[in-house]
Amino acid sequence: MVLTTADELSQLKNDYGDWGKVLTINDFIETIKADLSENQFLRRNSRLVFSVCPDDVNRLEALDTIEDALKENYDGEFHLGGLGAYPMGGVSGIIAASHHPPDNIIDGNRIGGNLIFFISPHLGIIEKEEFLYGKIVRPGQQKITNSCGAMMGFLGALKEAGSAESFQIAPDPNDLDPTRIALHNALIQNYADTLNHILILQNENQQIIDMFKLNYNLVASKAKKMIETFLQIEKDHFEGNIALIGGITVNTPAGDHFILKEIAYPKL
Numbered sequence: 479m480v481l482t483t484a485d486e487l488s489q490l491k492n493d494y495g496d497w498g499k500v501l502t503i504n505d506f507i508e509t510i511k512a513d514l515s516e517n518q519f520l521r522r523n524s525r526l527v528f529s530v531c532p533d534d535v536n537r538l539e540a541l542d543t544i545e546d547a548l549k550e551n552y553d554g555e556f557h558l559g560g561l562g563a564y565p566m567g568g569v570s571g572i573i574a575a576s577h578h579p580p581d582n583i584i585d586g587n588r589i590g591g592n593l594i595f596f597i598s599p600h601l602g603i604i605e606k607e608e609f610l611y612g613k614i615v616r617p618g619q620q621k622i623t624n625s626c627g628a629m630m631g632f633l634g635a636l637k638e639a640g641s642a643e644s645f646q647i648a649p650d651p652n653d654l655d656p657t658r659i660a661l662h663n664a665l666i667q668n669y670a671d672t673l674n675h676i677l678i679l680q681n682e683n684q685q686i687i688d689m690f691k692l693n694y695n696l697v698a699s700k701a702k703k704m705i706e707t708f709l710q711i712e713k714d715h716f717e718g719n720i721a722l723i724g725g726i727t728v729n730t731p732a733g734d735h736f737i738l739k740e741i742a743y744p745k746l
């Protein structure tokens with residue numbers, strides 16, 4: 479059985495409706511464009527900064543993706559994100575990105591342009607006898623794989639460990655797996671209670687639904703702290719404004735939907 483778009487959206491509204499706004503790609507673009515334009519964030523004076531997962535499902539040509547829609551409307555993007563959309567580029571990455579936006583010309587006068595942050599973990603959904611979260615069938619494949627693999631892998635390891643307290647982060651003495659270490663440390667050190675709560679949920683879909691809300695909270699709060707620090711360091715240099723669009727990208731076999739959590743303006 480293949481899910482229709484309407485099935486997917488109504489399932490997402492059931493499961494995420496209290497948390498964020500479930501949108502098609504077109505509705506997402508319309509919603510953010512209206513907000514951004516009203517606040518003078520335009521294609522000609524702004525640069526996108528993405529904190530998204532490197533997973534190719536988010537930008538394959540065979541799929542209609544949120545990322546492509548954003549790029550069509552706002553040109554290309556600077557990347558901060560590692561596995562699980564963790565903002566690995568950090569404050570140094572934001573400083574670099576801040577030198578790149580196109581100039582903002584107002585009445586013939588030039589000031590530095592704006593940054594539009596797009597902060598978004600990603601989550602697959604498929605119908606396989608029942609509705610499954612965290613899974614995807616990718617273009618050119620028949621098998622089912624995880625999406626997001628980094629977060630589903632973490633959830634699997636957490637279940638094996640039995641609790642956040644007994645989760646052992648596999649060591650990486652030669653610094654060969656930096657994002658996993660940063661991501662797992664951030665989860666275990668800051669969100670032990672939420673993780674233990676997820677573990678006691680009986681329904682596996684519900685565990686995954688909550689895990690991706692946590693994934694969002696983790697990367698969004700980290701990115702916001704980085705932006706705040708950037709603004710303190712660069713307060714005498716950065717002339718532009720900053721917008722932040724946040725939520726969960728939902729990957730389906732045909733393309734993406736979006737659960738919009740917030741549109742914020744860390745500097746306006």
Ligand SMILES: [Zn+2]
Nearest residue numbers: 531533626627
């Ligand atoms: Zn991923």
